[in-house]
Amino acid sequence: MKKYGFGVDVGGTTVKIGFFEATGKMLDKWEIKTNTENNGVAILPDIAKALEEKLAKEGIDKSDVQGIGIGVPGPVKNASYVERCVNLGWSDVNVAEELGKLTGLNVKVGNDANVAALGEMWQGGAKGSKNVVVVTLGTGVGGGVIIDGKVVEGFNGAGGEIGHINVNKTETKACNCGGKGCLEQYASATGIVRLATEKLAADNDATSLRDLAEVTAKDVFDAAKAGDAVAIGLVDTLGEYLGGALANISCIADPEVFVIGGGVSKAGQILIDAVQKHFKERAFFACRNTRFELATLGNDAGMYGSMQLILE
Structure with missing residues (x-):
């Protein structure tokens, strides 16, 4: 049974979303606008909606999705918590917890430069x-x-x-x-x-x-x-x-x-x-x-x- 996952790269202007097989093969990628209004309160719900729509379109059950990895432009603690992210307007946001509740999926969070480094190590x-x-x-x-x-x-x-x-x-x-x-x-x-x-x-x-x-x-x-x-x-x-x-x-x-x-x-x-x-x-x-x-x-x-x- 194939397993899938999402790699999400949150920038100040756009959110880049990659849909992957667990082998590292990218199946699709697209972007949505980063809505930084009201201290970025809509960013995670917008991401959750985009992922839900993709799974529905592909006919993939959430039990076949290993999770969501997400990179954000700021320091991240414990693969989950962002104390402050100026470019997004965030303060005191537990990204893993909030996006996990919105999607029902496992979520891990990293600093954007750190996850880019992981990408180059893994497939670059x-x-x-x-x-x-x-x-x-x-x-x-x-x-x-x-x-x-x-x-x-x-x-x-x-x-x-x-x-x-x-x-x-x-x-x-x-x-x-x-x-x-x-x-x-x-x-x-x-x-x-x-x-x-x-x-x-x-x-x-x-x-x-x-x-x-x-x-x-x-x-x-x-x-x-x-x-x-x-x-x-x-x-x-x-x-x-x-x-x-x-x-x-x-x-x-x-x-x-x-x-x-x-x-x-x-x-x-x-x-x-x-x-x-x-x-x-x-x-x-x-x-x-x-x-x-x-x-x-x-x-x-x-x-x-x-x-x-x-x-x-």
Whole structure:
């Protein structure tokens, strides 16, 4: 008898839903709007309705569904409880309990970056490995640390918050978290743009970036690939911040592989090379040859990882 499950990835704009066989095969995926009005009170009922409709359409009994895995953009305690999730408007929500009551199914909850890491371990860039660190470089910097196949959530649910490692004690501008000098301020897409903007304002070096009305992270990488010296320097600076942070992480987690994902990872090998160069310069000798891979699941990683939660 086939078993099924749902992997749900809740974002601030849309909820991505994957319908899976327990083998890891995705049968279908779709999105619904994330209704954040009234502190997100409708989000879980909307998800429950979407899942009920899918099961009815497919003619699948709930006894054949192993459960629902759900990733949310905030710290999660005990695979169930969210104290605060700013992007959704949630405060003091037991997601597993509430969604379980609405659906009658087993529910497990994880931080969105952590479940994306599980997805890459299970069916993506780290497939076949059990000790993995995944770094997602997007608007911010997220991450997930997996040891022996299990996500490290930590006491406060903040395990894997790689983006908020302090990498610059002289920084004067605040990160979104309220701290100063966080990795996210330099290695995210917005961080790269910030580095470029400050560089262009600080000197008059010739660079194709000056010809652009507005510089994006992609522009910086494209210019570097074309041999632009300023852009190459900016990519190296990013590599220094991120490679150094991952060298420190390797002393604790000692992963078999680092997986780099998120929108910035579309830059490809030039990003991996820059990070790996500085990682090797800083890493403990036993960790120096840790593999680096690009993520392969893209926006589906959260759905795959959420599904994997209920198979543990």
